[in-house]
Amino acid sequence: MRRALFLGLPLALLSAACTYDNGDARRILSETPSCQDSAATPVEAWIDVDAKIETHAGEGAGVFLEYAKGGHWTLRTACDVNVVKGGGPCAWDIIVTPEVGRTISNVVAQDLEAGTDTVGKFPDPSYPDSYQFVAETSDDLDGFTFDTEPQTAIAVDTFLDGACALPYIFWVGDGAAHTGAPSNPIVLVPTPE
Numbered sequence: 381m382r383r384a385l386f387l388g389l390p391l392a393l394l395s396a397a398c399t400y401d402n403g404d405a406r407r408i409l410s411e412t413p414s415c416q417d418s419a420a421t422p423v424e425a426w427i428d429v430d431a432k433i434e435t436h437a438g439e440g441a442g443v444f445l446e447y448a449k450g451g452h453w454t455l456r457t458a459c460d461v462n463v464v465k466g467g468g469p470c471a472w473d474i475i476v477t478p479e480v481g482r483t484i485s486n487v488v489a490q491d492l493e494a495g496t497d498t499v500g501k502f503p504d505p506s507y508p509d510s511y512q513f514v515a516e517t518s519d520d521l522d523g524f525t526f527d528t529e530p531q532t533a534i535a536v537d538t539f540l541d542g543a544c545a546l547p548y549i550f551w552v553g554d555g556a557a558h559t560g561a562p563s564n565p566i567v568l569v570p571t572p573e
């Protein structure tokens with residue numbers, strides 16, 4: 381079972397036809413999402429191969445994850461600055477960890493702003509295969525792509541504005557759009573190719 385492979389994660393750290401439009405995903409500015417609602421053990425969920433998520437810059441807050449055949453991953457972030465008055469940018473801090481014995485390669489930043497946005501190896505040597513993405517997303521989309529061996533599960537720790545971001549994670553699995561994660565991290569397992 382892959383779940384056992386992720387138990388050492390830093391939990392306290394800062395189908396082609398399927399599409400999802402995040403529509404009205406707005407941050408709750410008066411209440412900070414809490415990881416107290418998170419399952420104690422990381423929950424596994426399927427992510428469909430080649431399923432796409434459509435999102436619009438500035439219209440909703442979220443982390444959007446996609447997996448393409450052959451081990452190609454895309455992670456994008458958006459913010460709700462066009463719909464929340466005074467909302468400001470979304471400060472994302474995301475850590476991606478492959479299952480034990482696997483690695484992440486070919487990390488390529490997408491639309492990151494110099495000086496505020498970064499993606500690179502997670503600085504804690506206890507997690508040599510993890511990558512950290514830090515971005516202030518406003519009315520654009522920020523993100524990165526990376527590769528793993530095909531069918532590699534990944535754990536995704538997500539924080540928004542310094543708090544747990546359970547409600548703001550989106551992916552397509554089992555043919556359905558998923559809004560929000562039951563645990564932080566969430567473990568995404570690609571469906572068979």
